[in-house]
Amino acid sequence: MNQNTKTEEYNEYNQKSFMFLYFGQAVSLFGSVLTTFVIIFHLTMLTQSALVLTILTLLVTVPAIFITPFGGVLIDKFSRKYLLGSADFFQAFFTLALIWVFINEATNILLIILLLGIKGIFQPFHQSIFSAIIPSMVPRDKLMQKNSIMQLGNALVGLMAPIIAALFIALATWPVYQLLWIDVVTFLIAAFILIFIKIPKVVRSKQQEGQENGFFSEFKEGLSFLRRGKGFIPLLLTFAFINFTFAPLSVLLPLLILIYHSGNALDFALVTILLQGGIIFASILLSTKVKVTKLISGFLVAILGIYVSILFVAVAPQGELWILFLSFLIVGVCLAVSQVSATTIWHKTVPLHLQGRVASVRTTLSTSISPLGVLFAGLFADELGANNLILYFAIIGLLILFFMFMFTSLRHVEHQDTEDVDSKEVNTD
Template identity: 25%
Template sequence: MQNNDTALFNRNFILVVIGQVVSILGSALLRFALSTYVLDLTGRADIFAALLAISTIPSIILSPIGGAIADRFNRRNLMILFDFTSSAVVLSFVFFLLAGNASVILIGIVMVLLGIISAMYQPAVQASIPVLTKEDNLEKANGIVNGVGALSNLAGPVLGGVLYSMVGIYVLVIVSCVAFFLSAIMEIFIKMPFSKREQNDHIVPTLFKDMKSGFIYVLKQPYILKAMILAAVLNLFLTPFFLVGTPYMMRVTLQSSDAMYGISLGIIQFSSILGALTIGIFAKKMKITNLYRWLILISILILPMALAVSPLIVRLGYFPSFILFFLCAIPIVMAMTIVSIFVITIVQKQTPNDLLGKVMAIITAVAQCAAPIGQILYGALFEAFSLSVYFPILIMFAMMLLISAAAKVMLRNEEVIA
């Protein structure tokens, strides 16, 4: 281990990573418990998708504010504050559960509140990584943070699937509450460089001026604009499929047990881990101009997924459908993760530290604008084609081919060096 404060495996970076593991594990357990509870309560994909979409809206609206706050205040202190707040929100929900008032509306309110906190929390984390590691290690650092996040998201559904049927939603929610609290405690011991910036006005107009400077910077960077557009389109047609379509097909179409349902969601997160761990292998050969090839690969792998849930394969039993579906889903999610880390790393390297929180938050907000639309779209499609769930997948295949062609044209003249 190196003593340099910007070395990859320094004490402060490790504490950030551990804090992320615990916090994201708590979030994953809570998300699994609430989503499974809603699906079991209603059995409807459209209601499930609507809740996911509603919880995404705060990130779209508030991420730029969160980015401005992350660049203006001590990022470590912000992470501590937001984890403590998440713990308090979940603790309040526990009391409602114990009183027997766990309605779909209440669950929606909790998800919105946690979405608001996440919109403030994530820019602080993303802007902290370049401060705690050398630029040469930034790709690996992003891969590690992404990988441990995916690992926690993997453990969440798998552990949740086992515990949900054994101990119920109450214990899972309490565990997530404790996880947020422990993450905040660990973050207290992080030492992070912070230089207080001069403030000549009240905090509200200052934050709006900071956001304006972030938007101006983004508008002057053609690569960032194109990356945001591409991310928004993928959030409309590809990402929502794994958030809405996969849980619906596993739980309703294939009627997975609690354990198998948890494993199926865990496999998606495991694929993200594989993508994060292999980023070092592919990054040196990747270029902005050839990202379309990755999208074409994803498009090709979508077709067998449609076949996996077609009546022809479903008649053969649960496991043939399950295996074929995830043989394709794993490389798709790996490719999505690799492309995401590659693009984020380039943006981080190009952006000054005093603008980093705002720029990353603006990218997140713009990219996520399409997510609620995509989630509601897939919810409606899977509800309408509940007896032929392969049809929405075929629509996704056609759209991904178009996106691949558009990416080839849009990024052909970009020569950004990672």
């Protein structure tokens, strides 16, 4: 058996293992999405307050900004398999704590917000770990396909979880918190699958091992790589402003549907269902027939489509929910294209031994100003109106996107010379 045959068999084994691993993580994600939907609906109907939703979002996003950099360094230093399992475990643990609160103190809003906020801190850490694992198990020429398949799977999860939650809320006669047990069960399924998966460990070269390896030096190394690359910083800034301008919509959407448009749980779920339906449709095309050859162009056009759709969401007349339904279907299609394109850019251009650190740096920087958008939503939504605030931020986003395209090196970001020649993979986990 020659070396090429061994390499092909090794890559095929890794790809099969990766798909089993992803299946377990998708099952776990189902429980997390369902839990978040149930609790946000509960808090919205109980308080009808933009401030409560703002506090919840800030409790999730602000601590994550400071914790994620440490997570990225840990990802490149320790077993990614055990870190992935630990992140899943702590999310399930705080779901159990939420169940206890619902049983004993269902109206304790602050405690519910605090626990959901702490649970949410582990989600970006979990995403960074899984993102770092992907290029170590998937060949470069299969990254676009696998990212599209994962986007499809995540969309199916996002489609089914709200449907089940909304039907349960509308029809069930027993307490809604019983749904949270699903999150615990899905964690156990994911943990069982993870036990049998071998995740390749990236071995750093002697030169890399001899370098200073404290936290700040490791984080600085990831930042230095991004600064050296062509277009990386403009791409990060684009993400940062996208997160900033999308923040009011993500915070105020429950109020917009349930209060401003006088919708119900099924309307709220239908918006999510159509969003995920658009993602599913685009993901199927991307994983089978359609190939985005210019990734950054696909990303920019998709973001443009999202902003235009949000404009229609903002100007929709009161009670005309069909405009929101159609707009979020289009947002879903564009979101799939933008996420797959951007994720593939990062996986193709960042060396394996830097994936964790770079993922943590880009997550930290790209989310660093989103709390300001959340804060604006909480402070000015009641005064300006949720729809007007969403409109203003969408216009700002369009102007920033135009500037980044015309006056920065963003267009050239996928043309990098960053071949990872200093690392290799061995199965140790």
